[in-house]
Amino acid sequence: MIRRAFWVSAATIAELLKDRTIAGVFFVGVAMIFGGYVVAEMAVVERMKMFVDTGVGAVFVAGVFITLMAGSNLLGREIRDKEILCTLSKPLPRPVWVVGKTIGLLVAVAVLIFSLATVLLIYLKFQTNVWKPEIFLACFFIYLEMVILCNYIVLFSCVTTQYLSVFSGILILLAGGMADDLKIYWDSASPLAQGMSRLLYYALPNLGAYSPGPVLSGSVSVPANLLFAMVFSAAMYVIVAVTLSALVIRKKELA
Amino acid sequence: MNALEISNLKKTYKTGFLRKETVAAVNDLSFNVRKGEIYGFLGPNGSGKTTTLMSVMGFITPTSGKILVLGDSPGSSKSRERIGFLPDNPVLYPYLSGYNALYVVGRMFLLSHSEINKRIGALADELGMDRELRLPVAKHSRGMRQRIGFAQALINDPELLIMDEPMNGLDPMGRKMFRDVIMKRREKGKTVFFSSHILSDIEMICDRICVIRDGGIIYENTMKGISESRPGETLEDIFMSMMGSGK
Numbered sequence: 323m324i325r326r327a328f329w330v331s332a333a334t335i336a337e338l339l340k341d342r343t344i345a346g347v348f349f350v351g352v353a354m355i356f357g358g359y360v361v362a363e364m365a366v367v368e369r370m371k372m373f374v375d376t377g378v379g380a381v382f383v384a385g386v387f388i389t390l391m392a393g394s395n396l397l398g399r400e401i402r403d404k405e406i407l408c409t410l411s412k413p414l415p416r417p418v419w420v421v422g423k424t425i426g427l428l429v430a431v432a433v434l435i436f437s438l439a440t441v442l443l444i445y446l447k448f449q450t451n452v453w454k455p456e457i458f459l460a461c462f463f464i465y466l467e468m469v470i471l472c473n474y475i476v477l478f479s480c481v482t483t484q485y486l487s488v489f490s491g492i493l494i495l496l497a498g499g500m501a502d503d504l505k506i507y508w509d510s511a512s513p514l515a516q517g518m519s520r521l522l523y524y525a526l527p528n529l530g531a532y533s534p535g536p537v538l539s540g541s542v543s544v545p546a547n548l549l550f551a552m553v554f555s556a557a558m559y560v561i562v563a564v565t566l567s568a569l570v571i572r573k574k575e576l577a
Numbered sequence: 578m579n580a581l582e583i584s585n586l587k588k589t590y591k592t593g594f595l596r597k598e599t600v601a602a603v604n605d606l607s608f609n610v611r612k613g614e615i616y617g618f619l620g621p622n623g624s625g626k627t628t629t630l631m632s633v634m635g636f637i638t639p640t641s642g643k644i645l646v647l648g649d650s651p652g653s654s655k656s657r658e659r660i661g662f663l664p665d666n667p668v669l670y671p672y673l674s675g676y677n678a679l680y681v682v683g684r685m686f687l688l689s690h691s692e693i694n695k696r697i698g699a700l701a702d703e704l705g706m707d708r709e710l711r712l713p714v715a716k717h718s719r720g721m722r723q724r725i726g727f728a729q730a731l732i733n734d735p736e737l738l739i740m741d742e743p744m745n746g747l748d749p750m751g752r753k754m755f756r757d758v759i760m761k762r763r764e765k766g767k768t769v770f771f772s773s774h775i776l777s778d779i780e781m782i783c784d785r786i787c788v789i790r791d792g793g794i795i796y797e798n799t800m801k802g803i804s805e806s807r808p809g810e811t812l813e814d815i816f817m818s819m820m821g822s823g824k
């Protein structure tokens with residue numbers, strides 16, 4: 323079964339990297355990184371910071387778009403276009419298919435994000451003559467955030483339509499970034515606000531924790547155990563979401 | 578021995594925004610396909626052919642009834658090792674080239690690299706595929722996609738071949754090629770079960786047929802039996818008279 327999952331992933335990666343829309347977003351990302359030049363020229367101080375901020379911002383925006391598009395289409399397109407009738411008529415159990423597809427998506431997103439990060443690193447070196455490998459750590463944080471988002475969208479796309487799952491993905495992204503702010507209401511006087519904020523806090527992914535800002539400013543060094551906790555919780559998201567998606571797909575009527 | 582046994586199959590769909598109304602797509606359908614025969618599954622549009630095939634493949638769950646595919650329940654991985662399936666309108670990894678798409682399919686059967694190449698080569702000769710293998714599947718014409726569809730169904734040399742409207746989109750040469758492919762599989766003792774509207778082709782290759790209408794069987798006979806009981810009539814005459822009556 324591992325071999326079959328491997329080949330499903332391989333086909334998924336090949337298909338995603340050949341997808342024109344995704345390639346388009348990737349090149350928009352590259353253009354935005356180069357566009358950092360304009361922003362930096364306009365800046366009076368901290369030219370370097372401008373470069374880095376627009377660049378990492380570009381990686382984030384491109385990452386979000388790619389995740390939303392590829393994630394919402396990952397299982398949905400195959401089901402909609404009846405490709406699945408060919409794929410699953412082989413000795414390939416549905417859960418293995420879901421696992422293979424999801425791993426393929428996560429690898430493809432990693433390839434795209436780290437390619438953009440590399441472009442940024444080299445461009446920065448070229449423009450400012452500064453070697454700033456922290457960019458990779460920052461992009462790794464962005465990647466982890468995308469991993470969590472991917473899982474939500476793939477899961478949503480199993481139960482709703484493509485557009486609804488993109489829409490929910492955007493909501494998760496916005497709300498998840500503000501999850502920490504919910505803590506303010508934890509000790510609120512109203513029991514309703516208290517209960518709601520606690521419920522939401524635990525239901526939403528705390529995407530704010532994956533913000534790349536502190537790493538880039540160089541003021542904070544990331545302790546190893548924090549890094550481990552972040553990777554661990556992202557991995558947990560993958561396992562839970564893949565399990566739930568597999569359960570949904572297992573029972574799904576495919577015609 | 579039967580390759581496929583269907584007894585009292587029933588499938589109702591819930592329709593409407595609130596899923597209140599129900600339609601019976603297949604209703605109390607029973608028939609068997611024997612090992613080694615070519616069985617044609619006929620019926621007008623919307624009579625329940627695709628629904629039946631989807632149930633046989635385990636893609637949908639029947640409302641009631643029993644299905645045995647090569648002695649196993651529908652959709653079991655064990656039986657899928659020995660089945661080839663061609664859906665109506667096949668699409669396979671649209672962004673991959675035909676060759677790569679078939680390669681991945683071969684890997685699903687855990688075939689080795691050289692074995693897959695050998696089989697793709699043999700199928701390319703048999704099905705007349707050339708450009709199909711190089712172009713991405715999304716850029717294929719209808720008939721080219723159908724050939725890739727055959728190839729993905731045949732790559733594991735299946736004991737039982739199940740096909741939904743296999744002649745769709747094929748030109749006359751393609752249909753001849755298809756008949757040859759099917760006959761060759763019968764010589765090797767394989768079983769073929771397919772749905773179709775193209776009565777002249779069915780007449781040429783099938784051993785036995787059944788006709789369904791509104792989800793139930795209205796006629797079943799061997800081709801030999803048909804030509805004995807209704808000499809001089811083509812399958813089309815018989816089909817038309819069956820559809821005409823009761824309308």
Ligand SMILES: Nc1ncnc2c1ncn2[C@@H]1O[C@H](COP(=O)(O)OP(=O)(O)OP(=O)(O)O)[C@@H](O)[C@H]1O
Nearest residue numbers: 577590592602620621622623624625626627628629
């Ligand atoms: N998902 C579905 N939801 C509701 N009704 C459906 C669904 N799928 C099929 N039906 C209905 O079931 C009936 C049988 O459809 P089916 O596709 O099995 O016919 P068919 O014999 O394959 O027709 P054709 O020759 O046109 O391919 C039709 O009335 C169709 O409207």
Ligand SMILES: [Mg+2]
Nearest residue numbers: 626627665741
């Ligand atoms: Mg049909």
